[in-house]
Amino acid sequence: MEKVLLFADPGIDDAVAIIYALLNPRIDLVGVVTGYGNVDERQATDNASYLLQLGGRPDIPVIRGAKGPFSGELVGYYPEIHGPEGLGPIRPPENLVTNVQDYSAVFDLINKYKNELTLVDVGRSTSLAISFILKGAKEVNLVKGIYIMGGAIFYPGNVTPVAEANFYGDPIASDLVLEKGRNVTVIPLNVTNHALVTPQIVNLIASHQYNPYSGLIKPIIDYYIDAYKKLVPGLNAAPMHDVITLFALTSPGSFQFLSRRLRVESLGLSRGRTVADFRANPKEEPKETLDRIAMAFDYNAFIQDFISVMTAKTQPIK
Numbered sequence: 001m002e003k004v005l006l007f008a009d010p011g012i013d014d015a016v017a018i019i020y021a022l023l024n025p026r027i028d029l030v031g032v033v034t035g036y037g038n039v040d041e042r043q044a045t046d047n048a049s050y051l052l053q054l055g056g057r058p059d060i061p062v063i064r065g066a067k068g069p070f071s072g073e074l075v076g077y078y079p080e081i082h083g084p085e086g087l088g089p090i091r092p093p094e095n096l097v098t099n100v101q102d103y104s105a106v107f108d109l110i111n112k113y114k115n116e117l118t119l120v121d122v123g124r125s126t127s128l129a130i131s132f133i134l135k136g137a138k139e140v141n142l143v144k145g146i147y148i149m150g151g152a153i154f155y156p157g158n159v160t161p162v163a164e165a166n167f168y169g170d171p172i173a174s175d176l177v178l179e180k181g182r183n184v185t186v187i188p189l190n191v192t193n194h195a196l197v198t199p200q201i202v203n204l205i206a207s208h209q210y211n212p213y214s215g216l217i218k219p220i221i222d223y224y225i226d227a228y229k230k231l232v233p234g235l236n237a238a239p240m241h242d243v244i245t246l247f248a249l250t251s252p253g254s255f256q257f258l259s260r261r262l263r264v265e266s267l268g269l270s271r272g273r274t275v276a277d278f279r280a281n282p283k284e285e286p287k288e289t290l291d292r293i294a295m296a297f298d299y300n301a302f303i304q305d306f307i308s309v310m311t312a313k314t315q316p317i318k
Contacts, residue, residue: 002026002028003030003116004021004029004119004120004246004249005030005033005109005119006029006031006033006122007033007035007065007123007127008033008044009034009035009122010048010051010087011039011044011078012088012220012223013038013224013238015051015220016220016221016240018052019055019216020309022051022052023055024246024250024309026250030109030113031105031106032061033065034047035065035067035127036066036075037124038077039077040077041066043085044086045062046085048062049062049100053096053097058097058099063100063101064100065127075169081228088222088224089223090219103134106131107131107135107139110140110142111142115142117144118145119143119147120245120246121150121177122149122245125177126170126173132177132180140180141181141183144183146182146185147185147249148174148177148178148185150166150187151164151189151262152189153274153276153293154190155189157273158189160271160272162272163272164272167273168272171265174272178263182288184292185248185291186291186292186293187245187248188294191255191294192240192241192242192244195299196238197225197237197240198237199225199236199237202217202225203218204307205311206218210311210313210314221238224238247302248297254298255296255297256295256296257293257294257295258295259290260277261277261289261291262276262291
């Protein structure tokens, strides 16, 4: 079982990733670090707390992360994609049972689990980058590894022609994490954009009322699919960017990877662009600085796993 500290900004796809992690027998979710991105940090914290309460896991800490990028600029959110409060048509209740902690809990978990723990970042990179600034690379890299959803390799961006949203949101932080992190695996947009869930798959999952999330999955993913119909004409599905990042952790054999040193540009028209040396004879880099980059994956294996996990039977909450 993989112990995971998840950095997220729920957001529908992040919310589905939290649900996936909670239901997955191969993942032990030990904490959720919330930050700005799809919604503001406060709403992300409420949404994560709601999902944990719904699943009967308020014991899992929600750790408050970054409220904005290192640049200090104003942040724009995405209600047209994720809904006004980040969960599509769903509004979290006000009487939440919360276990919200400050950022020092990140280091408590790293020190507790060390090389048993994997850091999985599916949001803006700021919250994870803070750990390197506050404690330094030596302590953060005590963990087993770092998985990041971000960037785009030989593929157009989704917020600019060249940039993916997470790396664009705070390119300084993304570059810092890639430079200081070790055992880093990156799941970029050229992979995640193809992790498509269709209405038929959603209906199949919703027909199995086996767990506390059965009634939530359909309305939030349907909302997400409707948003993507407007973003990508002709597409009747939505990509599970964040879920497939967790799937890469539990099922690396379903992916094709390359090793390169990744950097992220931070200025001008190329802000957020992912840079790596893909020449036939790339510049030789120290092995410890190389990142493992997903280039392709087994879609059928992903969908079978997604359906299996999301229809998992759990005991009723008393």
